[in-house]
Amino acid sequence: MKSIKMGYVYHHIYNFGTCSIFLSMGKERYVPVVVDADEEKIGIRKIITIGGAVDERITDGLYNSNSIREFVKTLLNPTVLETRLEKREEDQK
Secondary structure, three states, rough: HHOOOOOOOOOOOOOOOOOOEEEEEEEEEEEEEEEEEEEEEEEEEEEEEEEEEEEEOOOOOHHHHHHHHHHHHOOOOOHHHHHOOOOOOOOOO
């Protein structure tokens, strides 16, 4: 939707069963943000919104919520993708 300058979609735009997770980027916009809280500096940054639709039939709620939590952590800190995984962690129960 970004390419036609629309917001992200709130619902899937495909036939259910063909895609378990669907992410959509919305249009870019400029917003005021805190650049440095210690010095109380405010600036303007370009941001983009991302929306997602998940077919809840692919997994149970606990696994689904844990997976989305990890995905958001990765989005907020993408450098974790560059670090080597030292040990495999089992799913939380």
